[in-house]
Amino acid sequence: MAASVLVPTVVSPEVVSLYIPAIFTGLLVGLIGLLAISYQKNDLHALILTDIVSLGMLILVAAVGTDLAEALILPGLVVELAEILAISEILMSREMRKMDKTVELIPLPLSFNMEILDTAPTFLAIILIIYGAFLSGFTGGAIAGGGILFYVLSKMTRGVPSNTWEGVAGASGIAWCLWIVGFLIFFVAPSYWLLALFLAAFGIFIKVAFKVGLIGVIGREEFKKDKE
Amino acid sequence: MFDIYVCFYTGVLLVILGSIATAIGPGVKDPIVRTLNTEIPSVGISLILLTYNHTIALLTFIAATVIIMMILLRAIVRMEELGAEL
Numbered sequence: 001m002a003a004s005v006l007v008p009t010v011v012s013p014e015v016v017s018l019y020i021p022a023i024f025t026g027l028l029v030g031l032i033g034l035l036a037i038s039y040q041k042n043d044l045h046a047l048i049l050t051d052i053v054s055l056g057m058l059i060l061v062a063a064v065g066t067d068l069a070e071a072l073i074l075p076g077l078v079v080e081l082a083e084i085l086a087i088s089e090i091l092m093s094r095e096m097r098k099m100d101k102t103v104e105l106i107p108l109p110l111s112f113n114m115e116i117l118d119t120a121p122t123f124l125a126i127i128l129i130i131y132g133a134f135l136s137g138f139t140g141g142a143i144a145g146g147g148i149l150f151y152v153l154s155k156m157t158r159g160v161p162s163n164t165w166e167g168v169a170g171a172s173g174i175a176w177c178l179w180i181v182g183f184l185i186f187f188v189a190p191s192y193w194l195l196a197l198f199l200a201a202f203g204i205f206i207k208v209a210f211k212v213g214l215i216g217v218i219g220r221e222e223f224k225k226d227k228e
Numbered sequence: 229m230f231d232i233y234v235c236f237y238t239g240v241l242l243v244i245l246g247s248i249a250t251a252i253g254p255g256v257k258d259p260i261v262r263t264l265n266t267e268i269p270s271v272g273i274s275l276i277l278l279t280y281n282h283t284i285a286l287l288t289f290i291a292a293t294v295i296i297m298m299i300l301l302r303a304i305v306r307m308e309e310l311g312a313e314l
Contacts, residue, residue: 014232015280018232018236018279021236021237021240022236022240022276025240025243025244028244029243029244029247029269032244032247032248032251033247033250033251035251036250036251036252042313042314044259044303044304044307044314045256045259045262045314047300047303048250048259048262048263048266048300049250049251049262051250051266051296051300052247052250052251052266052269055243055247055266055269055270055273056247058273058277058289059243059273059276062273062276062277062280062282062285065280069280069282069285070282070284070285073277073282073285073288073289074284074285074288077285077288077289077292078292080292080296081292081295081296081299084296084299084300085299088299088300088302088303091303091307092303092306092307092310095307095310095312096310099310099311099312101310103306103309103310138284138288139284139287139288139291142288142291142292143291146291146295
């Protein structure tokens with residue numbers, strides 16, 4: 001069945017034999033998710049079901065089974081994350097406008113004003129950021145970003161200076177430029193490939209790590225309202 | 229002994245059953261139950277990625293799932309505090 005498609009000899013026969021079942025699973029899961037969305041009246045439930053559709057997309061991409069598939073899954077995950085974050089913010093702000101009242105940015109059932117939140121987050125965030133820098137690239141960015149997010153969220157009960165978000169967003173933009181310059185060097189001056197590799201790897205590392213700046217930009221208004 | 233077919237088809241089974249459970253499973257009128265049900269297909273996807281040796285994709289997927297879970301739960305709790313219809 002798979003012989004009718006051009007398959008390079010480096011692909012192992014196991015991966016080739018799993019291709020058709022994987023494709024059908026992906027299509028089936030996507031179909032289940034889309035059908036459930038079409039019967040759904042509530043927007044929040046539809047948003048949760050989008051998660052299922054994106055999982056079907058992941059199987060379709062993963063079925064290729066090569067490094068290309070791995071490289072395509074990572075942007076897919078980040079796009080999904082950004083999409084869910086943006087749509088949930090839109091839903092909440094629409095509901096707030098409709099109801100004409102506000103709730104706090106991150107609703108916590110307890111008041112977390114404890115000593116450990118003053119000392120532990122710095123240590124844990126430093127470890128996460130160093131480990132992320134050691135990994136570099138996309139995964140390192142995600143880990144370091146988790147560290148920064150953890151730090152900010154733990155400190156939030158004591159007040160975060162809201163104008164630092166502007167700086168974080170600016171650094172993220174500069175890192176993005178580094179990444180593009182790295183790619184340009186690959187094509188313009190291939191003999192400097194090591195420099196290009198490191199520019200690209202650490203550019204994307206800083207870029208992904210500072211993606212948390214997005215949450216800060218969204219919550220800027222509410223941070224100001226709470227703390228000043 | 230690591231049999232890739234067992235790993236792969238367990239993943240496929242979990243993904244399909246989990247997505248059906250998320251769509252029409254018992255108690256999905258409650259958005260928190262629905263969100264928790266999405267974890268079942270996530271485990272299935274992890275097994276499938278493991279079969280294909282997609283290590284970095286698997287690590288990033290686990291991190292992304294945790295963050296998506298946090299975003300969805302935050303949205304649900306905020307909507308409930310607003311008193312919106314769920």
